[in-house]
Amino acid sequence: MNQKVLFTPSKIKNKTLANRFIVAPMTRISAEKDGRANETMQHYYERYAKGGYSAVISEGIYLDESYSQGYYNQPGLANDEHTNAWKPVVKAVQDKGALMIAQLMHAGGQSQGNIYTGETIAPSTAAPKGEQLGFYGGYGSFQTPQSAQDEDLKQIKKAFVQSALRAKEAGFDGVELHGANGYLLDQFLTDYLNYRKDAYGGTVENRLRLILEVIDEVRAAVGESYIIGIRMSQIKVTDSDHKWADGEKEAEAIFSALGNTSLNYVHVTDGDGSAPAFGENSRTLAEAAKVFGKLPVIANGGLGTPEKAAAVIGNDEADFISLGTSALANPDLPNKVEKEKRLQEFDFEKTLLPQAEIKEHELNQQLVK
Template identity: 55%
Template sequence: MPQAEKILFNQEHISNHIFKNKLIVAPMTRISADDDGTPNDRMRRYYERYALGGFSAVISEGIYTDEIYSQGYANQPGLANEHHQHGWEPITQAVKEHGSKMIAQLMHAGAQSQYNQYTSETASASPVQPPAEKVSSYGGQGAFPVPKAMDENDMDAAKQGFVQAALRAAEAGFDGVELHGANGYLLDQFLSASTNKRTDQYGGPVENRVRFLTEVIESVREAIGPVPILGIRISQAKVTDGSYRWPGGEADAAAIFSELGKTPLDYIHTTDGDGLGEGFGNDTLSMAQAAKEYSSLPVIANGNLGDPEKSSHAINESAADFVSLGRTALANPDAPYRILHGQSMNSFDPSLIMQPLANVKEAELEQNIFKE
């Protein structure tokens, strides 16, 4: 292993939690829960592989938070009731037994819901229809409906959904929670000018559009207390609009990350097509660099960082504190040990893992894990 890459295996802190290295599994939608959203043993086997493979932490796929509007996909896992909570307990236990942290990504799909067992309508910041069709690998087809605009009661219910799911996550053994504020889901629908057309205190200038996010953060932290990890994931691009960029560019980034930095967050997790690329046009910072500079919080960077030379460069150049791996981790659940011992990486083949549906395949579970 080259000297420059050794930094990936230094311990790092988030709040008072010690991570054994700087390599984290990114959240990835795998739609493998039971029909009612309860996690199962197949999911335990899936998540445990990453801990066996040496990752310091595993961030779960997006978990829906309530029995109203939050569910996004069929067979998406939930933390919306005690039955869901108990389903997660053997999963968190298995991951933590191998010395890894486990963080629950809490997600409200909003307008990007393409299946919801609790209701046939969707809800969002404004009645703006997502521009693309539903994702076939997540079991969807056809156009998204036009969502209803959330009123104050709807927003309070969504906020309480995040709060209650975070409390259940703590009870289920998660080390913390990550709020899904990226990829076009509800929190991002409030943040983005393309989906937020409100004229109240939650719409208009970027300082207003970030308000609902900061209120959710404050409410969750008040409920869970100071010990559990609390993070948020932020992107510009959406599942249904991959080319979207904040209209104000780096000025918007400065406003958004500065406001997030004032909240009781422990970290920000940025994701972009290139985790180290110019995030806002020529000669601008990357998303991760902007998050670090304007928030002063620890940052997890995501986006095409599977090459250990590139991921270590991100750490060595202080562009990020951690890197999260998605496709690389799918193909190499033992990526940390492969890097540490100079083993070659498997290439990611979406036809084997993500098609025809993105559910967990038996071949993944039978894959040999390279152990230290």
């Protein structure tokens, strides 16, 4: 496949992206203890814009001073101090020619570190599968969450709205709602985490309801010209084997519903973004999103080689490629690919959390305890 397709411009809403490379959201746990972005984060994000990426999606940002935080040292958009702290970070990225999008995240029952409360909230009293992530400061099983009541659902929607408005004030080009990887919005969509008997549980239409309401309320708040996207997945942080129960049929229901909203793009992530997502000879998750949702699609998952990335774009399965570990290993990957330079392999120990960040995190954990 001709790799030149990766360097053709394309649009999301009213913004033109110079190429098809986007930096994926990645948890970094390098914010201040109180959730403020800092100079370390500014350097981290700015280097991707210098390296040729057309857009950068932030790590998951928590929404409020309640249940949304998922990790200690996670950045927030929950108050004025958070908003102001993000402004120089966003400006640094934009000054280097890239868009910057804020990923808005409510951890729900998957929270493993919250400075505001020791409790968690979720659709039902069902704890996530698996163990907390040790390299992000967690240990042991997840606690059993509270089941969200009607007032909690109103507060959750309000938190998404308020953080979206703060993102706009901070200068972000748009927001991405985190509906993937086992966090709160995805918990509502997940059959084994949502056994509610009300309008938010049961059928796929009901399990989608909160997501659709959040989209509508955020759009009403930020206006028609502001970018709103969503990230979706079948897999979870601690359940990489999960599949939607009805496979491609369920994918059609989900992506068709999302396509009928005011969203400007859908961002999908899978273990291998170029592989069939629903069994042998089925569509990839990106292709399903594009066919059924009819919106611009960002594909993520093992697409760090230019050959695979070009194939996904060239076959019209997606419009953009987002890179996580490949971007960590190659902050200048687009520039390298364009100049036909060799790419670095990802090394978990050296690349995921630089030693300075690990030491800072360990110190903060001691202060918390």
